[in-house]
Amino acid sequence: MSLRSRLFLVILVPLLLVSVLLGVWRYSVAQRTSEQLFDRSLLAAALAISRDVTVSEGDALSPSARALISDAGGGEVFYHVTGPGGIYVTGYAYPPSFSGRISDDGPHFFVADYRGERVRVLRMSETTTIDNLTGKTVVTVWQRVSDRQAFATELARRAVILIAGLMAALAVVVWFGVAIGLRPLLGLHDAIARRSPNDLSVIQRPVPAEVSGIVATLNRLLGQVEDSIDAHKAFISDAAHQLRNPASALLSLAETLPAVHDPAERQQRERELIDAARNAAHLTEQLLRAERLHHGGLPLMERFDLNAMAERVCADQAPAVLARDIDFTYEPQGEPVFVQGDTVLLGEALANLIDNALKHGGPRMTEIIVSIRSCGTFAEVLVCDDGRGIPSDKVDVAFRRFGQLGTNQGSGLGLAIVQDIACKHNGDVKSLDVAQGACIRMRLALRAM
Structure with a gap:
């Protein structure tokens, strides 16, 4: 799916859900509004009928009252009037029945069945005098519920049409608006696509x-x-x-x-x-x-005793060192020194340090000492000799790839490899200042028991 379609859906789907909720709310509001309007029309019709009955003293309704009843709310309105003593005055002969009591403090609305239809009824009573008779005049007006529902449905339909039109217009605006908004990204895509494989220069195109x-x-x-x-x-x-x-x-x-x-x-x-x-x-x-080492992945990490690893490497390197008539000493820590790392890579690092001392110590070198010690939260591997050493101003060159301090044999990669291995283990390698010879320290983090 394209980014344009995703944005279109992300924007439009919530709006559609909101519009559905708005339509449901609008329908309920239309129903309440129609109820209020029709109830007010029934009340107006009842008041007009009551006034006419009083003025005409029980005669037929005036034309103005009949016109008001006809226009009372978009649907047919029925009425029934009784005078003092329950005497029938005017209107339909049989009104909807009501089992409750009519209060004297105002109009009373209820829903009833009338000739198989649901109707909304307003019944009100007041004291009037007709032909010298004083008593309660009861006015009953009613209207079909279906007429009210039709009116509410029409209001809701118009609202839905309006919302649907707005949503359609909004969908068109969002679709083309997203396209316009994504135009800088498309331009960026074209600019990158036109680049050659050898062009790795910085992208300077203006973007949002x-x-x-x-x-x-x-x-x-x-x-x-x-x-x-x-x-x-x-x-x-x-x-x-x-x-x-x-x-x-x-x-x-x-x-x-x-x-x-x-x-x-x-x-x-x-x-x-x-x-x-x-x-x-x-x-x-x-x-x-x-x-x-420079471009590979992470080494295989395991917990091991640095003393045991160093002892194995020194045993492997001892014949080459002793063949040069050089004293070779290994000084382990008195207790286990546990570190987390790759035993093969760290063994190669120690072998490289010993080999580097052999190659660059010079003809006057008489001993090489390998020692293991713990210092705080670190374990240290030291390879020291009494040879020619590394001048302080040449330390950076010694640790650089293919770095050569003179015409000595070697590739200039030994210390660089050791440094890469230490970095892979979150450690470091450093040339320590000593009175004679060279001393290289490789430091690793201690691993708790």
């Missing part, structure tokens, strides 16, 4: 205030998409640059290997080729991991 929030959100989304595309482009460019050197090294080693005939030199070249292939595979794996 009710739509400005949508346009602002769309502009913000376009900006985020453009930033994401730029980040992808930058990543592809950096990745291509980083992979070019390992690929060239592999190609050069592979091309020179067939020309080497000396067994010792050939074995040396093969080891170099294997190392180059291993470095290229490691770089490719880091590139893919960094991209998945």
